Amino acid sequence: MNRVALCVSAAIARVTESALGPYQTAVIRIGFTATWLLFLLRELPHRQELYGPDGPWDFDLAQQLVGTNGAFTALMWSGSRLWFETVYAFAVLASVLLLLGWRTRTMSVLFMVGVLSLQNRSVFVGDGGDNVLHLMCVYLVFTRCGQVWSLDRRRARRAEVARARGERGGADRVGPALWAVLGLVLGAVTAVGRLDGDPTIPVILWTVWLGTAVWWVVDRRARTDQPRILLDVVGNIAHNGALFVIMAEACLIYATAGWYKIQGSRWQDGTAVYYPLHLEYFSPWADLAELLSASGTMVLLITYGTVLVQVAFPFTLFHRRVKNVLLAAMITEHAVIAVVLGLPFFSLAMIAADAVFLPTPFLRRLGGRAARARARLAGAVRRRGDGRRAVPEQRAPEDPEPTHVGFTA
Structure with a gap:
């Protein structure tokens, strides 16, 4: 108790x-x-x-x-x-x-x-x-x-640095x-x-x-x-x-989506993916769609794999490694849908929704790489502007704890 x-x-x-x-x-x-x-x-x-x-x-x-x-x-x-x-x-x-x-x-x-x-x-x-x-x-x-x-x-980090130095920040x-x-x-x-x-x-x-x-x-x-x-x-x-x-x-x-697919006869016999690939509205790359649908085994695997991933994903949230594998599979699936079926904004919206399940260490590494790439780009721009090597700006590590300044609470 x-x-x-x-x-x-x-x-x-x-x-x-x-x-x-x-x-x-x-x-x-x-x-x-x-x-x-x-x-x-x-x-x-x-x-x-x-x-x-x-x-x-x-x-x-x-x-x-x-x-x-x-x-x-x-x-x-x-x-x-x-x-x-x-x-x-x-x-x-x-x-x-x-x-x-x-x-x-x-x-x-x-x-x-x-x-x-x-x-x-x-x-x-x-x-x-x-x-x-x-x-x-x-x-x-x-x-x-x-x-x-x-x-x-x-802005909050700059205010924290100013307070640590004993400086009085502006209103x-x-x-x-x-x-x-x-x-x-x-x-x-x-x-x-x-x-x-x-x-x-x-x-x-x-x-x-x-x-x-x-x-x-x-x-x-x-x-x-x-x-x-x-x-x-x-x-x-x-x-x-x-x-x-x-x-x-x-x-x-x-x-x-997964459970409704299970009830459909085309999803049950493994041919559901074949049909949208041959609709003109969903075929921005007709040759690519034809290539994917040429193999019956490929169509069968994609059809059953889609249903399996969608039905199983909610049950994998309690197992980190399995969840990450299925999450990568779903993000890849949406990327393929964006290209093959010509639905980029649907795919981007679903990938954004999937991102809530991404592990924090992966996101921190991703953010660190983006920050380093931005710093290199800014340094290259400064060197081109003043003709000499610029000293990289020292940045404090990003603090994930919530900080409220003004009207950003």
């Missing part, structure tokens, strides 16, 4: 005292924002037909659908071309800033607004990856996804200004009834806005550490809960 109590106590302490998976949340932040950003940039010439006034799913049809399901989309606030271009540019900008990790708490909310505004405007646009992105952009709001590999973390003016502007916008759209419908998104927006204000006031005005500790515990619980939901969602996607 005492052992059980100790285990429960240790689990509660672990969940409340720290935000788990800092590298995993950072990589899914980068993965999902990069996927959405690349999609927006690729479809830039066709944006009017996909989500704008020139599309077959016109403003009146979208208005009727939104009136029925209550989905949130800022594009329903006006049917003008100028408003559409503004929202599209806003979605691109929010994606870039969240990708870089600038004011991640605020940018994660704005990223969610951009994704939902475009996707809910034209619900029939997408290849399956949009559904994953639709869900994950909401979950991402509750995570502390800027603990590592972000501009927020770099954060950008955070309060951004909070005030967004508060005015949020209050205005709420007052005119633009957030009517499904209350989920308005509740999230107001909760994050008010919570950020409370965090800022406590961080600067509290005379004791207890209020800060309490808010930190609440933030850790929200982060860890959202991280668990993201993991459960990924497992649910694979489990349901």
Whole structure:
């Protein structure tokens, strides 16, 4: 009994005292924002037909659908071309800033607004990856996804170095200004009834806005550490809960996909993969598809292997080595789907979802290699600029522990 109590106590302490998976949340932040950003940039010439006034799913049809399901989309606030271009540019900008990790708490909310505004405007646009992105952009709001590999973390590290030297850092003016502007916008759209419908998104927006204000006031005005500790515990619980939901969602996607495949006769006889390879819509490389489908044994192995990996993956999470093997197999499978079937954004979205299960040592090595490559590139640029060998900048090791500066809590 005492052992059980100790285990429960240790689990509660672990969940409340720290935000788990800092590298995993950072990589899914980068993965999902990069996927959405690349999609927006690729479809830039066709944006009017996909989500704008020139599309077959016109403003009146979208208005009727939104009136029925209550989905949130800022594009329903006006049917003008100028408003559409503004929202599209806003979605691109929010994606870039969240990708870089600038004011991640605020940018994660704005990223969610951009994704939902475009996707809910034209619900029939997408290849399956949009559904994953639709869900994950909401979950991402509750995570502390800027603990590592972000501009927020770099700013926090500089502040820590300044405090260690006894220097007095300057006041954060950008955070309060951004909070005030967004508060005015949020209050205005709420007052005119633009957030009517499904209350989920308005509740999230107001909760994050008010919570950020409370965090800022406590961080600067509290005379004791207890209020800060309490808010930190609440933030850790929200982060860890959202991280668990993201993991459960990924497992649910694979489990349901695998079990539904088992019920199909084409999957049972091992020929299911053959048919999409011969559909014109899914054959950007017809010769490659023909090569893969020429061997019946290859088609059989791919068909059964796909089902086996998807059904088995949720059950392998308790065994690290088996899980890593299946994770590598699924990432490889999605990379092949991106090339052979011409579904790059679906594959990128699923790979980003898979990244939440990547082991921390692997991610740390990956980040270290990226940092060294960036340092070499920066050194080469400096040498080319001043004509002499530059001294590499000394950087402190990245601390995965959460640090809250200004409005990045």
